[in-house]
Amino acid sequence: MTMHKAKxxxxxxxxxxxxxKAPPAAGKKLLLWMERPAQPDASNPRRPEANxxxxxxxxxxxxxxxxxxxxxxxxxAAEQAAFEDGRLLYVAATRxxxxxxxxxxxxxxxxxxxxxxxxxxxxxxxxxxxxxxASEFQRAAATAPAPLATEGADGDAVLDQSLRRLASGWSPxxxxxxxxxxxxxxxxxxxxxxxxxxxxxxxxxxxxVVHRWLQRIAEGELHGxxxxxxxxxxxxxxxxxxxxxxxxxQLAAASARVAKALASALADxxxxxxxxxxxxxxxxxxxxxxxxxxxxxxxxxxSFTDRDGxxxxxxxxxxxxxxxxxxxxxxxxxxxYQVQLERYARALAQGDGAMLGLYxxxxxxxxxxxx
Numbered sequence: 064m065t066m067h068k069a070k071x072x073x074x075x076x077x078x079x080x081x082x083x084k085a086p087p088a089a090g091k092k093l094l095l096w097m098e099r100p101a102q103p104d105a106s107n108p109r110r111p112e113a114n115x116x117x118x119x120x121x122x123x124x125x126x127x128x129x130x131x132x133x134x135x136x137x138x139x140a141a142e143q144a145a146f147e148d149g150r151l152l153y154v155a156a157t158r159x160x161x162x163x164x165x166x167x168x169x170x171x172x173x174x175x176x177x178x179x180x181x182x183x184x185x186x187x188x189x190x191x192x193x194x195x196x197a198s199e200f201q202r203a204a205a206t207a208p209a210p211l212a213t214e215g216a217d218g219d220a221v222l223d224q225s226l227r228r229l230a231s232g233w234s235p236x237x238x239x240x241x242x243x244x245x246x247x248x249x250x251x252x253x254x255x256x257x258x259x260x261x262x263x264x265x266x267x268x269x270x271x272v273v274h275r276w277l278q279r280i281a282e283g284e285l286h287g288x289x290x291x292x293x294x295x296x297x298x299x300x301x302x303x304x305x306x307x308x309x310x311x312x313q314l315a316a317a318s319a320r321v322a323k324a325l326a327s328a329l330a331d332x333x334x335x336x337x338x339x340x341x342x343x344x345x346x347x348x349x350x351x352x353x354x355x356x357x358x359x360x361x362x363x364x365x366s367f368t369d370r371d372g373x374x375x376x377x378x379x380x381x382x383x384x385x386x387x388x389x390x391x392x393x394x395x396x397x398x399x400y401q402v403q404l405e406r407y408a409r410a411l412a413q414g415d416g417a418m419l420g421l422y423x424x425x426x427x428x429x430x431x432x433x434x
Contacts, residue, residue, distance in 0.1 A: 066151040069158050077159035082167035082192065085184040095120050095136040145186070152188050167192070171204055180204040268307040269317050270381035272300060273324045273424065274364065277338065277379055278347050280325070281365060284340045290326040297322055320425070324381055328424035337377060337422055341367035352410035363407050376407045376434075377420040384426060397421060397430040408434035 069077075096119045120133035156163055167189035170181040180200035183189040189196075280288050300318040309317050328334035344367040351360050365377040378400060384392040404419040411417070417434040 066155045070154050072158060073160050074158055075161045076164070077155065077162070078164045078166070079155045080166040082165060082189040083169050083183050083187050085186040091122055093122050095122075095133055095140070097136050097139060148186075148188060149191055152191055165192070167196070169200060171207065178204045178207055265309050265313050265317055266382075268304055268309050269320050269324075271307065272303050272321050273381040274347075274379055275303075276321070276325055277328065277364070277424070280329070281338045281344070281346045285329075285335060285338055288329055290329055293322050293325045293329065320383075324424040327427055328422075331424075331427040333429050334422065334424060334427065337365060337420075341369065341375075343368045343374075350410060354406055354409060359406070359410075361407060361410050363411075366407075366411070374411075374417045375420060376404060376411065376417055377422055378404060378407075380421055380423050381425060382423065389426060389428065393421075393423065393426075393428045393430050396423070397432070401432070405434055 096117060098115045099118050101114045101116045118132070118136065120130060120136050123130040123133060156165070167183070167187075169183045169189065172179045172181045180197070180203070182197075183193060297318050300321040301314055304314055304317050304321070305311075328338065344365070345363070346365055348363040348366055349361070350363075351358060353359075363376060364379045366375065368374050380396060380400075382396070386392065400421060401419075404421070408417045408419060418431060419434055420429065420431040422429055
């Protein structure tokens, strides 16, 4: 996707390659022109569009003297293009919601066996970032491996690309034996299809969106989050649920349910403890482990070490309960997910001493036990 087309859009991860490359040089045009502001027309003040002058310069004749007007307009056009390049770089860099990856390259300069990074071409996007990233490039250049590079006539490093032939009769070493792979258990999931076996498709999508924003809140350690901010994000939840396939008739109620869950967690003392600053915290921690002879893909909602040195493994549950016996409901949910959380503890080698917890943001409900 071009930078122009990305304007107004957002993506979790944005990769911008080739920042060190300069655009092709613009050739000479037959005519250059530019509109310039003029003095107000006192005789016709109702026509502001007439208060501009057109500055026009034709290309100079071959062999003739350099036309200063043509050169001046060309210089102004180059400055405008440079400002536009900076605007486009800003557009590209602000499309990322989670991570931005910028890739730029510059030539290696060798002087007295000291390697430095050459300043990038002035018309490249990397040149606009150079005041910020130059130290990183110089550090990489100083430690770059040099055996494959020789110094060229202009001081640049030239890679040795000469061909080398293998000795006659050479054969590659024997590959190590293949690992035994149990394909049948490859897709065994951490949740074992328990969490949403009793709810509809819409509730499953609500749970996914709630999990996503609890992750964002925990990664930000509660900074800037409040129930008032959550309330202003109804449209965001609406669009996310619609993108997941929630029907139009259910979008309003589903968005309200997401907002209620997040606001409840932010208002709850337990929720703020779970989502706030903690040691060795991990969110949406994905790992693969061999458990009971099966390879399982696990996703742990939240894991951290508290101030007393206890390791906590916590799962969020976006389910609600409409009945009166909330404690009984929470006890049954603990029985339902006990095996799952204890499996997490085994995968993290935290079988002894880890604390396990289930948190229900819609209910401000909590159940904990030792592994």
